[in-house]
Amino acid sequence: MGLLTTIILIPLLAVFVIVLLPDRQKQAIKWVALAATGIDLGLSIYLLVDYLHLISGLPGSGTSTALSLQYVERHVWLGRLGIEYFLGVDGISVLMIFLTAVVIFCGVCASWKHEYRTKEFFAFLLLLVTGVFGVFAAHDLFLFFLFYEVAVLPMYVLIGLWGTGPKEYSAMKLTLMLMGGSALIVVGILVLYFQAGVGSFSMSAIAQAKIPASTQAWLFPIMFFGFGTLGGLWPFHTWSPDGHASAPTAVSMLHAGVLMKLGGYGCLKTIYLMPEGALMWGTFFMVLTTVNIFYGALVAIQKTDLKYITAYSSVSHCGLVLFGLGTLNATAMQGAVVQMFAHGLMTALFFALIGMIYGRTHTRYITEMGGLFKVMPFLGVAYMVGGFAGLGLPGLAGFIAEVQVFIGAFALNSIGHRLLTILVAASVVTTAVYILRFLTRMFYGPLQNPEHAKLTDATFVERVPLTILVFLLAFAGMFPGWMIRLIEYSLAPVMANLEQARRAMLP
């Protein structure tokens, strides 16, 4: 059994173990979940290091998928339809698998105090993660979609059962909107399969088969919208604020931290499969995502509920991912992938912190907080670091992403593109405004509520995930070289496809 299958199967195995454990054994259930995610974290670190080692021997950047696709596991599954159990990772998937492992591990730590129906909660959580790992590892489109659905569906139960506020409404909204996206995706996948006519769902095979440009012209936006819905693309982002606000801590962490990345990842694959369509529609999506970025930040300024603020900041930050992809420029796309990683870490951090703070103050409204530094300095410092990462402070991962996206987008030499780039760059100011607003509101100033003086700072179990996330944000921000190497290497086939399409489209 290959490494990737192992990574995918371990959470699934843990699901079975948890299901078999009696309800009362809450500690045991948590330990099983922690062990499974811990092992996966270890394996994903091994995968990351090994992959880096693997490509360090190769000169420059790979130009064909065959080179960058590693750890391939390929078995015929439904032979007559050409459906295979085809796993394989490139640098971007490796980075995303690592991110997933980190976030779920931290998520399990952050839900250590979970008491209500613990067994079912962790079972669904781990099932969801299985799906996420699967999506990042799959190279067969059918398998990809299968895992994609496994990743999206448990969300309904997780929010509907363990959520807060109008949880049924939010769960339904989230699921329906994402299902709508999935419907577009499944149509897209089928069209791709039949149009390619190679009798295979393998991505590289379809990419090589060359879908006719006339098909790409209408299919590209369908698929991009389909994945974009999960990636928070405006105007299909509204599931995110409500969904995140109602979801329990670990689910928000996973959802904003990793699931929204599935959207970006899917969009990247869409560009890879349909380069001509991407060239036709790139600018259109740049416009939409500019709206995302600016609008998310402006709305976040107005919100007072922490989860809504973070959700809209996610809309803004994920907009940058899709914006970077939309530019179709190597540097900006590199930045977009870094932003996926950085945003995953920082929102996971935010949602973990919100959960911890809510658990103490029993409010999520910043207007009811103030001066919390005095009682919870550790949480405060972690929140500050997360906030600074969010506003793109150099030395933390967010900056690496932003500056690459900006530099890449600026290379598009036309007035319209320049204007978009300037607008997007200007969002660094609005972002700073809302982030400083809630940071200072919560932690600075005199203690707002005398009741809060009795609260305690983070416990040891809570410090573990926070420390991991803060460390990774700083590490990736100070030493970005390894990420760039991973991404650059794996973007090369996409860029080659785009280059070919560009030449083909010239008269």
Add this chain to the structure above:
Amino acid sequence: MTGHWFIDHLWLVPLFPFLGFLLVGLVIRPLGDRPSSTVAILAMVASAVVGWGAAFQYFTHHAGETLVPWQYEWLRFSPTLVGNMGVLVDDISMLLVLVVTTISLLIHVYSQGYMRGDPGYPRFFSFLNLFTFSMLGLVLACSVLQMFIFWELVGVSSFLLIGFYWAKPSAVSACKKAFIVTRFADLGFLLGLLMLSYYAKGLDFTFLTSPETVAKLARTTLPFLGVSALPLSAILIFCGAAGKSAMFPLHIWLPDAMEGPTPVSALIHAATMVVAGVYLVARMFPMFAASEPAILTVMSIGAFTALFAAVIAVTQFDIKRVLAYSTLSQLGYMMLALGVATLDKPLGFTASMFHLTTHACFKALLFLGAGSVIHAVHTNDMREMGGLRRKLPITHATFLIACLAIAGVPPFSGFFSKDEILAAAVENGHYFVFALALGVAGLTAFYMFRLYFMTFWSEPQDHEKYHHAHESPWSMTSVLIVLAVPTALLGLVPFGHYVHRGELEHHGINWLIAGPAILVGLAGIAVAFMLYFRPNGLPDRIAFAFSGIYRVIRDKFYIDELYLFVTHHVIFRYVSAPFNWFDRHCVDGLMDLTAQSALLSGRSLRRTVTGHLQTYLLWAWLGSAVLALVVWQMQAALGWALTFVGLGIIAGIFAWQWVLQLLNRSEPLKRIEKD
């Protein structure tokens, strides 16, 4: 590699404070106050030793050269565009390393006394280390990207230190304001960086300031606006510089930044961080000098700020605010000096760097002296001070030296650097700027001595406070004494010999320029003496006589109010709030509408599911009729065929059901009856 140990290991200079920051912040903080400050100071000592060693080696062995002893590829944007991190060694970077390490070390020592007993003592020292690390990284930056990175980091350390007393609401709003205003300015810097990345295709300073690159940029015409890339990128970068150096109209954050502890005001908001803007322009001087609009912008903004801030300083009563406006004014002076320099007559460049250095000394001394005063009387309001010379003799003496220096009285340091700026303005024919600078010099002398007389002479205004006042501890006064030495003597250093662009003709002091400057300075002091030496009603009467103008100036020309109006009333209320409404009601409403319409259609369709066989049959008949009609239109024969087949099937089903019912075995019909 140069073979000189200190120069080759210059990267240690920022590294030590960084390690100090991590150590103090994460490890040593719980151990208590004394270990924290000791570690922070040791880090600074180590950094200063390497910095001084490197500067010594540079000025003795490599004077005039530009070296990059160490750099590495930090972030590769594309195979051709690389963001490097490293160490750039030339005259101005070495000069700034000297200034920053020295002043920072002294202020670390001073803070030991000033911050004693503060609950945030270890935090304070770790932040000071963080700031020093960022500032040194900025000073040594080898690429514009590295400059931007550390630029933001000094910004955030400044934010943390202004908000050091985070429980105080005024400090909170001050730190927010400082960060956001400078962030807004940094947007200009960022856009400038983007332009350079695209049009120059490189980010290293050595590359950007080379004549070829500058010429290439000047030749490149932008696709829109119809101007060349050079002035626009230079002006955009100047935006960032203007924000950090608090040039008009981005100056509003600096006076409020005085909410931070006084050592912070001395270090960050007087001596080092705020000169980063001047340093940035100096660093990219060849680009600015090659483009007329850019250099004129620098000059006019600098000159205007110098005058504007000096006028406001005259009316302020908060001791730190007077010093803050004075800093603004002096920064304007430095910018102005850069603005009058050209590639042929670069005296202004040297003058600016000279003034930067002397200003760092005397302004740090002034702030630390003010800190000593505040420490003694626990108020910032000069109207509650007076007569303190008897209580604080050391502070008084050193403060007087600093006042004489900033007022431009020979032979103190400020006289020489100011004289050089005036000479540079005359040399390049900017007589208007010269006149303006001369006027500002007079104002400076006046408001500084107003402050001096009100604080140390006059009569004690608040006897309670006067009574309790006492000289500060040794750790503070010793720093004052140490700083007083360069404040007095730095002017005697042949500065142009070390720091210059192009060749400077060495000239002595031109008394035609220096003479009026001295006279103006003395006049300012004399007026201050008359008005403030003894308590009298004259200043109030003058203020009353010009009450209209006086109020406008005292309220800082209402610029803060303008900003508040724009941000809170225009942007928050009329931009951000409508977006919020639009999102909830239109975008989300649309989604809900989709869902609602699905629900509604479901609800209305539900009416069709009545459970009556008759209804179903009716629908089936209707459906098949419509279908039949459609098919008939297309293919009549097929239509007929299908109709008969359909009717046959229906008839068959009926027959079958009837048979079943006869046998009493029809499941569906039974269930219908049950319902």
